[in-house]
Amino acid sequence: MNRRQLWTGLVVACCWLCGCSAPLAARAVSLEVVGTDELRFEPAELTAPAGVTINLTFRNQGNLQHSFALLPEAADINLFTINQENFPGEIDTGQIDGGASFRLAIDSLDPGSYTYICLTPGHAAAGMVGTLLVEGQSR
Incomplete structure (x- = not known):
């Protein structure tokens, strides 16, 4: 085996091993x-x-119904009536009874600051609001 074949074999083996590693x-x-x-x-x-x-x-660890709704990045919660009929987003649990839970899969958000609110009438206005910070670069 000459040097050229040896180097070619090593390069192929290294490329193969790199492709097998975990992300x-x-x-x-x-x-x-x-x-x-x-x-x-x-x-x-x-x-x-x-x-x-x-x-x-x-x-929902309380007794009242609550929801979790993620607003689009540029949405202003003051520009729409906070109820489910006028909700501008697609990520919403709907009303969840006290003691219950709900799982959501939220796909691939771009970097930014997203607001989440409870859509039960009056809850967001009373302070049931949070922030999801999405950091880094999109893949």
Whole structure:
């Protein structure tokens, strides 16, 4: 075997091994947010990397019905009536009874700051609002 064949074999082997390695970043993250009867989300701020699926669990630990709705990035909650008929987004749990939970898969958000609110009438106005910070570069 000559040197050229040896180097070619080593390069092919290295390329093959690099292709078999695990990805450097996760393709999904799991987050949980809790709705309370104090009309708050806990936590009020979530962080996730851009370009991955966010597996979000919304848990209503109160007795009142609550919801989790993620607004489009540029949405202003003051520009629409806060109820489900006028909701401008597509990411919404609907009304969740006290003690129940709901899971959402949110696909690949771009970097930015997104507002999440409770769509039960009066809850967002009373402070049931949070922020999802999506950081990094989209994949």
